[in-house]
Amino acid sequence: MMNIKAFTLVSAVERELLMGDKERINIECVECCGRNLYVGTNDCFLYHFLLEEKALPAGTAAFTATRQLHRHLGFRKPVNELRAASALNRLLVLCDNCITLVDMLNLEPVPSGARIKGATAFALNENPVSADPFCVEVCILSVKRRTVQVFLVYEDRVQIVKELSTPEQPLAVAVDGHFLCLALTTQYIILNYSTGLSQDLFPYCSEEKRPIVKRIGRQEFLLAGPGGLGMFATVAGISQRAPVHWAENVIGAAVCFPYVIALDDEFITVHSMLDQQQKQTLPFKEGHILQDFEGRVIVATSKGVYILVPLPLEKQIQDLLANRRVEEALVLAKGARRNIPKEKFQVMYRRILQQAGFIQFAQLQFLEAKELFRSGQLDVRELISLYPFLLPTSSSFTRSHPPLHEYADLNQLTQGDQEKMAKCKRFLMSYLNEVRSTEVANGYKEDIDTALLKLYAEADHDSLLDLLVTENFCLLTDSAAWLEKHKKYFALGLLYHYNNQDAAALQLWVNIVNGDIQDSTRSDLYEYIVDFLTYCLDQELVWTYADWVLQRSEEVGVQVFTKRPWDEQQKNSFNPDDIISCLKKYPKALVKYLEHLVIDRRLQKEEYHTHLAVLYLEEVLQQRAAAASQGSEPSDTQTKLRHLLQKSDLYRVHFLIERIQGAGLPMESAILHGKLGEHGKALHILVHELGDFSAAEDYCLWGSEGQDAPCRRHLFHTLLAMYLHAGPAAHELTVAAVDLLNRHATEFDATQVLQLLPGSWSVQLLCPFLTGAMRDSIHARRTTQVAVGLARSENLIYTYNKMKLKGSAIWLSDQKLCQLCQNPFGEPVFVRYPNGGLVHTHCATNRHTTPSSPSPGTRT
Amino acid sequence: MRKPDGKIVLLGDMNVGKTSLLQRYMERRFPDTVSTVGGAFYLKQWRSFNISIWDTAGREQFHGLGSMYCRGAAAVILTYDVNHLQSLVELEDRFLGLTDTASKDCLFAIVGNKVDLTEEGAAESGEKEGHDPSKAGGGCASPRVPKQVQLEDAMALYKKILKYKMLDEKDVPAAEQMCFETSAKTGYNVDLLFETLFDMVVPMILQQRAEGPPQTVDITSSKPTKRTRSGCCA
Numbered sequence A: 001m002m003n004i005k006a007f008t009l010v011s012a013v014e015r016e017l018l019m020g021d022k023e024r025i026n027i028e029c030v031e032c033c034g035r036n037l038y039v040g041t042n043d044c045f046l047y048h049f050l051l052e053e054k055a056l057p058a059g060t061a062a063f064t065a066t067r068q069l070h071r072h073l074g075f076r077k078p079v080n081e082l083r084a085a086s087a088l089n090r091l092l093v094l095c096d097n098c099i100t101l102v103d104m105l106n107l108e109p110v111p112s113g114a115r116i117k118g119a120t121a122f123a124l125n126e127n128p129v130s131a132d133p134f135c136v137e138v139c140i141l142s143v144k145r146r147t148v149q150v151f152l153v154y155e156d157r158v159q160i161v162k163e164l165s166t167p168e169q170p171l172a173v174a175v176d177g178h179f180l181c182l183a184l185t186t187q188y189i190i191l192n193y194s195t196g197l198s199q200d201l202f203p204y205c206s207e208e209k210r211p212i213v214k215r216i217g218r219q220e221f222l223l224a225g226p227g228g229l230g231m232f233a234t235v236a237g238i239s240q241r242a243p244v245h246w247a248e249n250v251i252g253a254a255v256c257f258p259y260v261i262a263l264d265d266e267f268i269t270v271h272s273m274l275d276q277q278q279k280q281t282l283p284f285k286e287g288h289i290l291q292d293f294e295g296r297v298i299v300a301t302s303k304g305v306y307i308l309v310p311l312p313l314e315k316q317i318q319d320l321l322a323n324r325r326v327e328e329a330l331v332l333a334k335g336a337r338r339n340i341p342k343e344k345f346q347v348m349y350r351r352i353l354q355q356a357g358f359i360q361f362a363q364l365q366f367l368e369a370k371e372l373f374r375s376g377q378l379d380v381r382e383l384i385s386l387y388p389f390l391l392p393t394s395s396s397f398t399r400s401h402p403p404l405h406e407y408a409d410l411n412q413l414t415q416g417d418q419e420k421m422a423k424c425k426r427f428l429m430s431y432l433n434e435v436r437s438t439e440v441a442n443g444y445k446e447d448i449d450t451a452l453l454k455l456y457a458e459a460d461h462d463s464l465l466d467l468l469v470t471e472n473f474c475l476l477t478d479s480a481a482w483l484e485k486h487k488k489y490f491a492l493g494l495l496y497h498y499n500n501q502d503a504a505a506l507q508l509w510v511n512i513v514n515g516d517i518q519d520s521t522r523s524d525l526y527e528y529i530v531d532f533l534t535y536c537l538d539q540e541l542v543w544t545y546a547d548w549v550l551q552r553s554e555e556v557g558v559q560v561f562t563k564r565p566w567d568e569q570q571k572n573s574f575n576p577d578d579i580i581s582c583l584k585k586y587p588k589a590l591v592k593y594l595e596h597l598v599i600d601r602r603l604q605k606e607e608y609h610t611h612l613a614v615l616y617l618e619e620v621l622q623q624r625a626a627a628a629s630q631g632s633e634p635s636d637t638q639t640k641l642r643h644l645l646q647k648s649d650l651y652r653v654h655f656l657i658e659r660i661q662g663a664g665l666p667m668e669s670a671i672l673h674g675k676l677g678e679h680g681k682a683l684h685i686l687v688h689e690l691g692d693f694s695a696a697e698d699y700c701l702w703g704s705e706g707q708d709a710p711c712r713r714h715l716f717h718t719l720l721a722m723y724l725h726a727g728p729a730a731h732e733l734t735v736a737a738v739d740l741l742n743r744h745a746t747e748f749d750a751t752q753v754l755q756l757l758p759g760s761w762s763v764q765l766l767c768p769f770l771t772g773a774m775r776d777s778i779h780a781r782r783t784t785q786v787a788v789g790l791a792r793s794e795n796l797i798y799t800y801n802k803m804k805l806k807g808s809a810i811w812l813s814d815q816k817l818c819q820l821c822q823n824p825f826g827e828p829v830f831v832r833y834p835n836g837g838l839v840h841t842h843c844a845t846n847r848h849t850t851p852s853s854p855s856p857g858t859r860t
Numbered sequence B: 001m002r003k004p005d006g007k008i009v010l011l012g013d014m015n016v017g018k019t020s021l022l023q024r025y026m027e028r029r030f031p032d033t034v035s036t037v038g039g040a041f042y043l044k045q046w047r048s049f050n051i052s053i054w055d056t057a058g059r060e061q062f063h064g065l066g067s068m069y070c071r072g073a074a075a076v077i078l079t080y081d082v083n084h085l086q087s088l089v090e091l092e093d094r095f096l097g098l099t100d101t102a103s104k105d106c107l108f109a110i111v112g113n114k115v116d117l118t119e120e121g122a123a124e125s126g127e128k129e130g131h132d133p134s135k136a137g138g139g140c141a142s143p144r145v146p147k148q149v150q151l152e153d154a155m156a157l158y159k160k161i162l163k164y165k166m167l168d169e170k171d172v173p174a175a176e177q178m179c180f181e182t183s184a185k186t187g188y189n190v191d192l193l194f195e196t197l198f199d200m201v202v203p204m205i206l207q208q209r210a211e212g213p214p215q216t217v218d219i220t221s222s223k224p225t226k227r228t229r230s231g232c233c234a
Ligand SMILES: Nc1nc2c(ncn2[C@@H]2O[C@H](COP(=O)(O)OP(=O)(O)OP(=O)(O)O)[C@@H](O)[C@H]2O)c(=O)[nH]1
Pocket: B012, B013, B014, B015, B016, B017, B018, B019, B020, B021, B031, B032, B033, B034, B035, B036, B037, B056, B057, B058, B059, B113, B114, B115, B116, B117, B182, B183, B184, B185, B186
């Protein structure tokens, strides 16, 4: 067990001062009360000294004693025990089995001669039951066998309170409240003197050793147990602390929080009550008295008196910390809580936690360190400042004084061990990341985030990017320089962007893509730039880099125009014509852009539609030329072209028909003719040039889309006529005609069709058509009937209402007055309101209101 | 110092492994121990309660301290060494009497430690593979170190304790629940032992609190008139 210096031993009364050269005089007992020190000797003298304490810088003190009065007590016996009762200004002196009361200053016995006779030992109650301040409670071991007595002692009289007998002869006593703690011959007991109840503690052997009974605090005693144990016991007979382990031959014990001090033949030992560990050993020969008096611990040999001066707790804690004994230091600090004012304690304790944290940190005990830093509310910059170059140059931080640790920096702490260094850095990373969003960071977020950025950059850590794309307080200049140094150009771009310097960011990224500088953070940096520009609000920048992105890839590059967010497009910040002229050099991009305008944004502008159609057409023609042989399937572009020609009504049809002439694009020209309303021409092309009957059928459908039914019927009839016109020789067309009829029975006017059809066609052949037409006509008839029925009943309802309104006849007489003018009616014409009120016609026209006071219940 | 809410005491002959069990549970390790002097204790936070666990010294010299340590205990763990019959006998002869000072509804657990030294124990704590297929069905091979004390012996002692305490078997946990075989060395059953006890001790603490003197005076609900009347008319 490592030691701690908790006490220093200093001399208080030198031998010469007491007895000069008289060899046979021995110290028997001592008492200390404030500055008064009393010594009783074997030749029945009582000495009084005044103690002068002088503090020394090392935290200890020196004492000088000056001799005051001394007095012979008048017996030929030694003075056995001394106790001061300062409130009474009395000393209780046990000598020759008698306790006398003497004046504390002149050492004279009280004139009343009050005394307690027949005592072999006594103890004062330090936790008195009585509230009277001018009275002390004393328990004595009586000369009568197995008897203890309790007295009240006043200034000049004594009064017995209680006498109790004990199961065995008592040898030592201590008192707390109503409880006596007694050492009997074979065991320790607690005896409640007011109830007489007793409680066994534990056995021991008084023949082998002298018992010790020592009150150490409220309701708790310290007892010498078997095997040199110092046992703690409460008045309830329970042990609340583990025992301390003394030498077998222990003579006396004292308490000076948080320590238990014991004396044996050769040593004074110091144990902590907090962890029961032995903390200090002081060699001290021939000691025979060890006592504490209101916090002052005194030891004495038979020749001299010494004081154990406790080192200030703070100093002890600092010593422990200096020896890296964190656990013990914290226990001691916590134990000191109740002995130090709250404010002062908190400041002290926080600092100790921080120091302890650095000790753990230096031993790479990061978990423990973190907890200590957290509970000690460490200014994180103390930790950051250990790492060279992490704090921004602009930081105003200076380390606390006195320093929390002994390290200049991490290099010194790790002694250059790279692995340890890396561990420390990883710890700081996780620690800063944890605290940056807590209140610990308040006030120095810049320092924390900048440090974190530097650590991430140096370690090539993924979180660098996360840090930069979320809210952060990284300082620009410091961080930029660091990122550049570590070639984190992409991240540097993010930093610029975060600081609203998009131009600088883009320039960096473009340089990376161009290969001018190296940074492989993102393999898709080009796409990233395109994306960035797409969402970039700065038009200038977009124009600056438009050519660059388009040159690398027309399809992807054009996204900076086509994928812009809608709301921004709405505000029309980019003029499509500007973009189109920019895209002249990039045909693929141009097509994509026009598609975007026409299809996605549905711009209804002829130019764009025509332009797009022409571009499609050109490409189709080019593909034609290249492929030479005519592929049966239409290419993608061709499909798009057809789709556009069909769906759009805006392009210039004539212009396109001209361009398409003779290009061998029958389908496209059919669509164009259709657009001009030349359905005959269009169908002719489809049927006769292309021979594509299903296309012709489709044409009838889409060509009449959005038009009325007769128009559609006209188309179908035109097509049918075209099929039938060819005559039965053109077998194919006949089949097509039958199919057309059967498939679209309802599109035709059946009566008209039947007249057109050749008589040779069987009913069987046209069965689907005929049933379809039939069903259609029946359906039409029935719906019409339903409509007629509904109309009739509606009419009936109106008639009924009308009848009701007419109601019964109204009698007009002289008594009936106009409700508006209150005059009788002069002619048979009147106006009747729905509520029954009658008025003159002229009154009604004058006042377009209902009568102001219509009589309830319409008296007609 | 935080006052514990309940107390558990480990008793048993020296060298049976009380300190080792406690260290295994509290510190998750099996260090070299020295024979305990006097006693030591740990505070364990279990849910919202502080439970103190006392490790006592088995040495004869400190025997006298046992009663005081047991005073008011909510549970006592009687520990023996499964390879040492005498250590079980001692529990009855020497240690049971110490528990007279314990709380009147004190629980008793009987723990046979060092099962790792027996063949069965070794199998339980990890050497499960390597079963000879030729011996299929024959579950247990003859132990290299025969276990001197069987679990049944511990259960018999448990029932004796109940008789000694004049407790009805129906009112207390069953022997099967309170007799454990453990190994501080491997950790086998150690957590189970302590945590079973903690869970049993918590309701006792709560009950004690409920029965204990009220901490505050309820001045709102006093009904003086009624009480006086019933008091003087009775
Ligand atoms: N193999 C084995 N050895 C154990 C086990 N538990 C304890 N031991 C050993 O047994 C010896 C005694 O253990 P302790 O825990 O000190 O015994 P104790 O009961 O506390 O003894 P006292 O303090 O003297 O009462 C030590 O050498 C331990 O290493 C166990 O489960 N298995």
